[in-house]
Amino acid sequence: MKRRDLLKAAMAIPLLPILSGGLATAWAADAAPARFRSRVRPGDPAWPSAARWDQLKRDVGGRLLKLESPFASCSSTPAGAACDEALKHLGNPFYLGDQPALTQTSGWVDAWTSQPSVYAVAAESTADVVAAVNFAREHRLRLVVKGGGHSYQGTSGAPDSLLVWTRHMNDVTLHDAFVGQGCAGTQAPQPAVTVGAGAMWIDAYDAVTTRGGRYVQGGGCTTVGVAGLVQSGGFGSFSKHYGTAAAGLLEAEIVTADGQVRIANACTHSDLFWAIKGGGGGSLGVVTRLTLRTRELPEFFGGAFGAIKASSDAAYRALIAQVIDFYQGALFNPHWGEQISFGSDNTVHVDMVFQGLSQQQAEQTWAPLLDWVRARKAYSFEKPFQVLALPARHFWDAEFFRQHAPGVMIDDDRPGAPRNHVLWAGDRGQVGWFIHGFKSAWLPASLLHKERQAQLADALFACTRHWGVGFHFNKGLAGAATPEIAAAKDTAMNPQVLDAFALAIIAGDGPPAFPGMPGPTPDLARARDRAEAIGKAIDALRRAAPGAGSYVSESDYFERDWSTSFWGSNYPKLAAVKQKYDPAGLFFVHHGVGSEAWSADGFTRLKGG
Structure with missing residues (x-):
């Protein structure tokens, strides 16, 4: 879905009084x-x-x-x-x-x-x-x-x-019937959870799902902070069913630049409430607590895992086309999330999750693609294909995994650590990582139309000649239920997310490289070469999706047109909220709302800023 850039980021601040109908000047000059x-x-x-x-x-x-x-x-x-x-x-x-x-x-x-x-x-x-x-x-x-x-x-x-x-x-408190401050009579009571700004998602999942038997939409990585993820928009493994974390926000407490404590919800400071739902963390104030809606659990959560190897480039191009067509016909719905990765070694890796299906139903879903692969000598299973389901309440249950699937989750190994503090083994590679390059792009659902699938397959194959790419299907809302798309539309995220079937991520990294660590320093020449290859890969993929935006939390540090890429047509409104609540620019983050007024390190205001 193409979105016109209404105003360049550098023009947003000077034109705020016009764009906001005067609301940006709500603070009197002598009070600012x-x-x-x-x-x-x-x-x-x-x-x-x-x-x-x-x-x-x-x-x-x-x-x-x-x-x-x-x-x-x-x-x-x-x-x-x-x-x-x-x-x-x-x-x-x-x-x-x-x-x-x-x-x-x-x-x-x-x-x-x-x-x-x-x-x-x-x-x-x-x-x-x-x-x-x-x-x-x-x-x-x-x-x-x-x-x-x-x-x-x-x-x-x-x-x-x-x-x-x-x-x-990091306190976590469950509510049976939450109503936002000032919303009595206009907002129906609903189950919710209030989470402190320092809590991680494993803290929330342990309270809401493992012990409470409900679901809260949050991040896939258990150690990600709740507040940061919600403020960036926030995707979880099951976003195509439950929507974004930001869309599930009911209320937040936030300390703004004037030192005031404000309650932001649909009834009080509604402009600030909208802005922190996807406007990026650290730009508008310090969020101290959040209240999120909770949802009913399905009977099962589960996953499908495997890897398929093609014996030639031609066979790989055919496999890519088959996987795209299969996804469109079988997986492009609220049941499925997470990712399929296309490697530069002619291998497709499947790491998908599902909700609301039994193991048998999930196996039946994948049968046509697996039958297609097995019927052709050009392909082999580099990793056996498995479909597993478990009671949804145990999806983040550390004790359940210790007993039934040791190694899937990794413990915090320090003495006295909370027993629920576990990490998915697959996320361990990001711990302390030193990034070489990172690119992402939302892929519009129109690429799944039959007449455009060949174009997508060609671009994807060309991309993999430079670097592998992951299609994160849960990080685009196309294919989600209508109410979840409507809720996400009322957030500050780039509207492209509403019509994206996936977020494509192309990244490379090296081992931890904290300053002062003993041992060899990073090979910067190699890192730069890898970053260049990642850039060529995203360029090849973008030929099928010119103008594709990107997710603020998983994007390129060097993104040039970042305000358009991250927020699209929502940026002028976000800039107006920034001017209203932080006119002096106390809060600054790299490529955050209002950062165009400052030097790259955030210490010097630019001329005209």
């Missing part, structure tokens, strides 16, 4: 904070004195931390205990998330590396967040917000900054 030209760094004359930092520490109950990477002690002889501990748990995302000085991604070649803030407020309450926001505003500090710390683009960390670290704000 002064616009400052730059932020201060350590060593600048305006950097807060030790006495000021001590006062902030008292204001937050002692929870102000001076940060240093645990890898900083690796250079000493012998290496410090912090270094040894960090290296021991380098593959544990729960450990990384518990370190305010670290991020889940260690960096991106020629883009950023994981660097700690100078100080962090380890917030345990909304009052702590308010104190941190006020301090940053009054002292012109670069402010960073981190819950799960999963940002690929480095937005959950920044050197020379003050970090609001919400990790300990």
